[in-house]
Amino acid sequence: xxxxxDKKESDLKMEGEGSREGSRRYQEAQHExxxxxxxxxxxxxxxxxxxxxxxxELEQARQAAAQGRxxxx
Numbered sequence: 054x055x056x057x058x059d060k061k062e063s064d065l066k067m068e069g070e071g072s073r074e075g076s077r078r079y080q081e082a083q084h085e086x087x088x089x090x091x092x093x094x095x096x097x098x099x100x101x102x103x104x105x106x107x108x109x110e111l112e113q114a115r116q117a118a119a120q121g122r123x124x125x126x
Contacts (some may be wrong), residue, residue: 086092103111117124 102108115122
């Protein structure tokens with residue numbers, strides 16, 4: 054298959070950073086989870102993580118995100 058054929062067969066559109074299609078799909082998935090997902094279980098898991106072994110790492114990630122930077126791993 055040539056590159057041109059591959060491009061024609063793909064529904065993926067190159068939009069660069071800030072992809073509208075990617076953002077739309079993400080938003081739809083978030084709404085679907087909020088409406089139909091097991092939100093209570095996931096909230097409990099998150100609370101447990103904040104109180105458990107991951108607490109320090111999660112706090113570092115939170116602070117980094119608040120400053121607009123990534124955590125060095």
